[in-house]
């Protein structure tokens with residue numbers, strides 16, 4: 001029978017803890033997911049003010065950017081089913097070119113069927129993106145009028161202490 005070397009078991013536990021520590025930590029009221037921190041704001045504001053609120057909350061924070069189905073599901077789960085939420089995707093700088101306010105890669109998208117439509121009616125042009133929450137297309141994205149007031153989620157990197 002093979003003997004268990006408890007020194008190795010101990011070492012594996014230590015390494016496991018170090019890997020958790022490597023994820024960093026989040027400020028109070030921010031939730032951790034894959035090395036980033038997220039906060040849901042339960043107040044209704046225009047898209048530009050939502051981004052400003054994130055910038056004020058922390059120098060590293062922006063409206064949330066999303067890069068995978070897993071992250072999209074996590075963000076969707078944060079808002080508690082209350083209403084549609086602003087996310088950081090927009091085409092305010094270059095019409096038709098979506099970019100995140102945090103400058104991150106824009107290759108992942110999760111549009112509603114028919115989106116991005118660059119239109120929210122006769123009087124406005126959609127430049128800002130919301131995540132749908134209250135429809136059968138829950139968690140899909142919709143290009144909308146930036147002046148509408150919605151709840152929002154901010155994101156920032158987790159705080160990592162020097163090793």
Ligand SMILES: [Ca+2]
Nearest residue numbers: 091118126127
């Ligand atoms: Ca547009």
Ligand SMILES: [Ca+2]
Nearest residue numbers: 117142143144
């Ligand atoms: Ca739309």
